Amino acid sequence: MNVSRWPLAGLLLAISVSAQAADPTAVYGKGGANTAAMACVTCHGAEAEGMAAAGFPRLAGLSAVYMQRQLADFASGERANPIMQSIAAALSPEEADAVTTMLANKPRPDVERIGRTAAAQGLGETLALRGAWERNIPECVSCHGPGGVGVGDSFPPLAGQSAQYLSSQLIAWRQGTRKNDPNDLMGHIARGLTEDEIKAVSAYFANLTDTGAGR
Structure with missing residues (x-):
């Protein structure tokens, strides 16, 4: 298994590092598919819910600040992945902010809040x-x-x-x-x-x- 597993690679490969990427709708689009939207859907699902079989994580509902931090760490090499490093380094701050904000606003799955007082089996x-x-x-x-x-x-x-x-x-x-x-x-x-x-x-x-x- 690739230890880095491209947590944002599928998404960011889909983004043309240009003025288009500064518009969140250019990533997932509003109605009609475009090249960027199709590539994102292919890797991370129609609602950025992730694709378990391929190892692509869910991005929907994650903190925008957290995702921005990961992009910065990829760009600096603090988080190792040669593919993500070059992609993240090419993004402007405005582009990184736009796409992570859009993803953070996607619906996240509802999970019952089980805490430490619950019974633990297995x-x-x-x-x-x-x-x-x-x-x-x-x-x-x-x-x-x-x-x-x-x-x-x-x-x-x-x-x-x-x-x-x-x-x-x-x-x-x-x-x-x-x-x-x-x-x-x-x-x-x-x-x-x-x-x-x-x-x-x-x-x-x-x-x-x-x-x-x-x-």
């Missing part, structure tokens, strides 16, 4: 709701919010993202190819997880439905 659910404090690994919901719905501009949603994407990012943090988290928080957590734990906790969040129960 390895993935235990890590998500209880953590592994004997190894100084906090529960995921302590930072990413009840049900993994995300908190503010620093902790993105986990619920509903594909297991392939989530596990790829944990592996990237563990290997040090992604290191743009505050105080190496995710790096520490990822290095403490086994392969089975990475798969289990990724599958747990990927399988949350709008009622908060696994599919």
Whole structure:
């Protein structure tokens, strides 16, 4: 698995780095498809809901500030991906702001806000709701919010993202190819997880439905 997995590559490859990209409707369009809109839909779905089978994450409803920060980190090389680095570096601040604002305003899936008081069954659910404090690994919901719905501009949603994407990012943090988290928080957590734990906790969040129960 590619550890970076192009979190915004499919989207940004679709954007002509020109004045057209400054208009959010040029990315997804309003009625009638255009080249940019078709390319975005191909990678991230009609509503930017992501394509799990291909490992492309959901972008709809993510914080615009968070996505802008990721673009800046790709451009600087802080987050490693040679394809994303060149694309992000070519975007003007206005273009990055326009596309991330548009994506942030897309509907996000409804997920029941399950917190630490819920019963935890299975390895993935235990890590998500209880953590592994004997190894100084906090529960995921302590930072990413009840049900993994995300908190503010620093902790993105986990619920509903594909297991392939989530596990790829944990592996990237563990290997040090992604290191743009505050105080190496995710790096520490990822290095403490086994392969089975990475798969289990990724599958747990990927399988949350709008009622908060696994599919």
